[in-house]
Structure formats: structure tokens, C-alpha cells
Amino acid sequence: MLSAAIQILAFALALLGVLGTTVATLLPNWKVSINVWTSIMTPISQMQGLWMDCVWYTSGVFSCTMKNSVLSLPASLQIMRAAMVLCCMVATFGLCLASLGLKCTRWGGSHRAKGHTAIAAGGCFILASLLCLVPASWFTNEVITTFLTTDLPDNSKYQPGGALCVTFISAGFLLAGGVIFCLSCPGKRSRRPDYAASADPDRFELHRDERRRRELQVEREQPKNRKNKSVQLQTDEVKQEKATKALELRLYSSPSKLPQKDIKDSYSLQEYV
Template sequence: MPSSTMQIFAFILALLGVLGATMATLLPNWKVSVSMGSNIMTAISQMQGLWMDCTWYSTGIFSCTLKYSVLALPAYLQTARTTMVLSCLLATLGLWLAALGLKCTHWGGSQSSKVQTAIAAGTCFVLAGFLCLVPASWFTNEHTT
């Protein structure tokens, strides 16, 4: 098994990955478009996310509208919502398993069970990464073609 220092470093990276996936799921920065009018006073920045659409006006006004109706959303957006939430949940499970599999923790059983727990945590992280990559790619494809 790797050293405790390497395991703790990997655990911190996994924690940052879970936080990043959660932020990507919640924030409305999936699509950003800026339109400039004839002068700077008419600039509008629009941001679209999985859960809400936001508009920022150059005058400082910021307004967001939630996407309430699930059935009115296109299929790629419904799928992106679902897979991003599943990715966050699976990564959180992987984080708990990784904490149990660390050499420096006293819970989690024997050394051989810690190895199996660490492998399960790694599998959760790989699957969570895949579940995070698919909606991001599909969303990008829908908005660039």
C-alpha cells in the first residue's frame, strides 16, 4: 500500500474533486453569452445552468429564474441533471470509503479489508468522473452544433 502521506494527498485531491463536481452541478455557468449593445450601458451577460438561468445587466442588476418544470426541459438537460447528481452522490460515497481505507484511520477493519475499501473508493471515483464527463460533453455538443 502507498504511504500515509500519499494517501492523505490523494484524499485531499478527491475532496477537491467532489467539491468541484458539486459546484459545477449547482452553478449556472454551463453556457455564458455576452451581448454588447451600442454602448456599455446596454451590455447583458446571460448564464445558463442545469437548475437556473441568470442574467446580469451592466447596470448591476442580477436576476435568476429557476427551471421548475422537469418535463419541459430537453432530454440532454434532464440527463445532465440526473448524471451530475449521481456523480456527486457516488463521489461522496467514494470519499467516505476512502476515509475508511486510509492507513492512518483506526476504523475500517483489518489491513486487507482496508485495501478492498480503498479499491472500492477508487472505483467510485472513476465512475463518478465518467458520470461527470458525459453530461458536460453532451451539453457542450448541444450548444456548439
């Protein structure tokens, strides 16, 4: 897995990409027409964007008109709008995942879970960069094609504006951040304790404390087990002794089964008589 410094760099690039795409989506200068006139109230610059059209006059007045009617807009412009909005949403979601997948943060789960989260964030950034590049390239192609094919004078034609440059640069930032995050593979697990401690020291400390607690619990239970075993042995011995005494009593109570010593004593008494 990549180091924390490289991940922070990728997060910064992705953050710049998200801010750039958001600003470029709202900017009105996707294409610009520069007109130079002698009159004071004539426009010197006309700009068109995804959401508004603006005019800048020689007197310093700057006015904009919103494109409120969705049905009157061409289909290509509506698709570009949707792509840029979706790009901003996916990139923002990727930032949330990236904050969980950073190694310098404490949230996000284990070491392996952070790696998978970072890879998911990288995929979101790459997808957002593609969603940003497609409408920017499409819009640039339309502007250049119109500029080269129409017979209008040059002062009435439109050229690519600064918003397109911001869009391409932001897409590059998102792509770079996504590729770096996708390289954050968690790798294979190792059974060596030193690697486990270096990879995730908090987890290793937790396992060590848990193992120590279990050892102490076993040591506390050992005297109780020994005491229970000794009491069980004594109980067995008492039971065995009682059983032996009961057997002897049954044998002595029977007249036909007298002890051998008593039989010999009776024979000697008869001989004496």
C-alpha cells in the same frame, strides 16, 4: 500497499473533485452569451445552466430564473441533471469509504480489509468521474455545434462557460484520486513475524499478549494436573493392595488350601507322636 502520504494526497484530490462537481452542478454559467449594448437597461451577459437562467445588466443588476417545470425541459438536459446529481452522490460515498481505507486511521478493520475498502473507494471515484465527464462533454458538444451551424449574429450565440471548465477539472481530480486508491492492493500475506509486526504492529502485539496469556494459563494448570495424577496413583495403589489382601483372606479361609508352612508343621507333629 501504498504509503499513507500518497493515500492522503489521493484523498485530497478526491475531496477537491467532489467540491468542484457540487459547485459546477449548481452554477448557472454552463453557457454564456456576451452582448454589448448602448442602452443602460439592456443585458450585457446571459447565462444558462442546468437549474437556472441568469441575466446580468449593464446597471449591475443580476437576476436569475429557476427552471421549475421539468416536463418543459428537453430530455438531454434532464439526463445531464440526473448524471451530475448521481456523480455527486457516488463521489460522496467514495469519500466515506476512503476515510475507512486510509492507513493513517484506526477504524476500518485489519490491514487487508483497509486495502479492499480503498480499492472500493477508488472504483467509486472513477465511476463518479465518468458520470461527470459524460454530461460535460455532451453539453459542450451541443454548445459548439449550435454556435457553428446557426446563422444568428455572433452577439446572440452562446459559448461554453466557466462551469464546464470546473466540471472537467473536477472530473480529472476524481479520476486521479480513484486510480491512486485502486493501486492500494493489500498484497499477499507473509508468515514472517518481522513483516507482520511492520505491517500491523497493533495486531502483532495483540497476538503476542494472547500467546503469553495462554502460556501462563498452562503453567498454572500444570501443578493441578500433577497433583491429580499423584492422587490417582495413590488411589490405584490402595485399591490394588486391598484387592491383594482380599484374595489372601479367601485363600486362608478355605480348609483345603492351607499355607505350605502349616502343612509341614502338621506332618512333623504326627511323626513326633
